[in-house]
Amino acid sequence: MTSPKNEASAEAGLIFADFAAGELKLERERRVMLDQRGITVITSSSTLVTILSGLAALTLVRPTTYRPTAIAVASFALAILFLATASLYALLANRSRFYSVVDESSILSLREDDAWGLSAGDARWLIIGLNVKTLTTVRAGNITKSRHVNRALLAQLVAIMFLAIAVLAETLRLLLS
16 A cells, blocks of 8 residues: 655545545444344244234134135245245345454554554555455445345235235135125
């Protein structure tokens, strides 16, 4: 890494340092938000699977003359499958990821006499490089998390669509019979 060559580039370093620190802060906040969304999907999907399993047990196991239509049963089964898929994607979104952060030797080197002898511009240059390394890996991890959360939400939406089809099929059958 090359340090600033003159006072003008040192001033630009102040701007770049603020930018890199701000971007890193935003990406860390985004990571927390994505983790929270993933947990929400897990919770709602798990709740819906529990409710649907209970309904299935009441409807299909209890001796009765009522039998749901094949469309309702298939839609119901697909809804459970998509809710499980949503939970899986949400779990993947919340999985711990490797982020390149400033390694211990780099942090410890800041305590060395050589580091304390750096000019303010050179010190900013060094810190910007460390922040950018962390920023790029956090951002890449957040992109992956975001994709998993989006897939989880899509799977949950498809599950709700299949539930609506099951309810509609049974409602129409009861109304038309």
